Amino acid sequence: xxxxxxxxxxxxxxVNNISFDVERGNVxxxxxxxxxxxxxxxxxxxxxxxPTSGDWYWFxxxxxxxxxxxxxxxxxxxPNFYPYLNAETNLKIVAxxxxxxxxxxxxxxxxxxxxxxxxxxxxxYSLGMKQRLSIxxxxxxxxxxxxxxEPTNGLDPExxxxxxxxxxxxxxxxxxxxxxxxLLDEIEKICSHVIVLKEGNSIYCxxxxxxxANNGYxxxxxxxxxxxxxxxxxxxxxxxxxxxxxxxxxxxREDASISASALNQKLVEKGIFLSHLTKKKLxxxxxxxxxxxxxxxxx
Amino acid sequence: xxxxxxLEYYKNLNYRPFKIFTALYFAILTVLLFxxxxxxxxxxxxxxxxxxxxxxxxxxxxxxxxxxALLKIFLGLIIVFSISQEFTNRMFKQNTIDGLSxxxxxxxxxxxxxxxxAISTLLVFIITLFLGYQYSTTTESAKVFEEIFFIGNYxxxxxxxxxxxxxxxxxxxxxxFVFLGFFVxxxxxxxxxxxxxxxKVRGLQEPERLKVMxxxxxxxxxxxxxxxxxxxxxxxxxxxxxxxxxxxxxFTYPVESLIACIVWSGIFIFGSYWILRKRDW
Numbered sequence: 001x002x003x004x005x006x007x008x009x010x011x012x013x014x015v016n017n018i019s020f021d022v023e024r025g026n027v028x029x030x031x032x033x034x035x036x037x038x039x040x041x042x043x044x045x046x047x048x049x050x051p052t053s054g055d056w057y058w059f060x061x062x063x064x065x066x067x068x069x070x071x072x073x074x075x076x077x078x079p080n081f082y083p084y085l086n087a088e089t090n091l092k093i094v095a096x097x098x099x100x101x102x103x104x105x106x107x108x109x110x111x112x113x114x115x116x117x118x119x120x121x122x123x124x125y126s127l128g129m130k131q132r133l134s135i136x137x138x139x140x141x142x143x144x145x146x147x148x149x150e151p152t153n154g155l156d157p158e159x160x161x162x163x164x165x166x167x168x169x170x171x172x173x174x175x176x177x178x179x180x181x182x183l184l185d186e187i188e189k190i191c192s193h194v195i196v197l198k199e200g201n202s203i204y205c206x207x208x209x210x211x212x213a214n215n216g217y218x219x220x221x222x223x224x225x226x227x228x229x230x231x232x233x234x235x236x237x238x239x240x241x242x243x244x245x246x247x248x249x250x251x252x253r254e255d256a257s258i259s260a261s262a263l264n265q266k267l268v269e270k271g272i273f274l275s276h277l278t279k280k281k282l283x284x285x286x287x288x289x290x291x292x293x294x295x296x297x298x299x
Numbered sequence: 300x301x302x303x304x305x306l307e308y309y310k311n312l313n314y315r316p317f318k319i320f321t322a323l324y325f326a327i328l329t330v331l332l333f334x335x336x337x338x339x340x341x342x343x344x345x346x347x348x349x350x351x352x353x354x355x356x357x358x359x360x361x362x363x364x365x366x367x368a369l370l371k372i373f374l375g376l377i378i379v380f381s382i383s384q385e386f387t388n389r390m391f392k393q394n395t396i397d398g399l400s401x402x403x404x405x406x407x408x409x410x411x412x413x414x415x416x417a418i419s420t421l422l423v424f425i426i427t428l429f430l431g432y433q434y435s436t437t438t439e440s441a442k443v444f445e446e447i448f449f450i451g452n453y454x455x456x457x458x459x460x461x462x463x464x465x466x467x468x469x470x471x472x473x474x475x476f477v478f479l480g481f482f483v484x485x486x487x488x489x490x491x492x493x494x495x496x497x498x499k500v501r502g503l504q505e506p507e508r509l510k511v512m513x514x515x516x517x518x519x520x521x522x523x524x525x526x527x528x529x530x531x532x533x534x535x536x537x538x539x540x541x542x543x544x545x546x547x548x549x550f551t552y553p554v555e556s557l558i559a560c561i562v563w564s565g566i567f568i569f570g571s572y573w574i575l576r577k578r579d580w
Contacts (some may be wrong), residue, residue: 069395
């Protein structure tokens, strides 16, 4: 699927001119702080919200037709089911809408471990069970694309692990997944691509490893930190050199590539002997915070 | 079609308000039709509606449909609950995401409305025929079927009423607001009617005033509730007591009300569809 210049304005602009492409079989993470337009973007792609302008294509077809939605499984915000109906009847309704045979119902209920509770009304379910039922419902039609909006929101650690396991199993089947989440380490584990939104603007769109590849940093320590500091600044390999307590952090420039041993050698030549040296990569979380912070200055 | 029917069946079968009100409605409807068989105590005088001729052909069609139409609010409650719960439970949104189109959604609700209206109409038709053949003074075919159009009017009246409630439910989404909205509209229509009448008869003397009231064309009579109610006029003027008191019963078939009702139904259906399309869910 592909999204071009998608914009939604309520009283203010919520989603501003977003474009991205999603390729088959990949897992995409949609990142962004609360209120950055993630759910609104999903809403437009799922035809529940009318866009102000912009286009998108599902499987090469423009916009979202009801038939397109039958090839998509989606979980949005919170599990929505008829509270007075049991799991089985709720899924029968979904199966009717999607035109799926009713035999799939027991299969998906088994996948999410709810087969024993299928005769109980939905309102008696715990949040974790509700969330699992919505995954079952999204999987009912063997979708080609799965859209997950905060699938682990509000769950306890055990529930989060259960959901994560289910999702990674689905990802292994080669289904395209677009997942929005706050849990960045989770995105890092599951996703191959990320799209970062901030205040409705798309500020990064690409592979996860490329996002983390260029930027790395060194942690250094020497007996004479002042000498080390000035030596590092002379080297011009770094965008910033900061002292954090005993440790000096040196951010590697994007166009420079230096190994720890090369740096060590260089410093020895200058007569500086290190007591501590590690090369680190920023985690997705700090990358993300960095990105969000940086664009703040631009804005 | 079958798909939509199944959907409505699953959604409503286990919905408690739905079951309770449906059972209540059909029970009360049946009981009410037999009301003429008991003696009513009104202001100390005993009135037996059967003696008053309500079960006589052809008036019986007017009486039964009018009495039973008073109960339409029960069915209305079912319609309102069943539609507004789709919105309060966020199920309309979920259905849309699952791939139900707006047209199919409206279609499924219209199907429920039509089925209810049809069953109710059929029931009234059967019970009326039974009561008529049992208690009417005449059972000649000509008399029996003379005013059978009231059954058709009953169908249109109920259908329009439910389309109106469906529209309000889609517009206001919470059942409480729908009832409030309905009463506000009811009062508003009443006020408009009074205003128009007042403007027409202002400054006129008694004979002309009556003539204007009788013959002039009132725009407010084309409003939904007014046109629905003129489809089946109040039959109390046709009671024997009323006839003895010298009250004249005059009835001309309300063609313009019938057309107004059909047009309103269309407006409500397309209005609902338009709201579903335009709103962000």
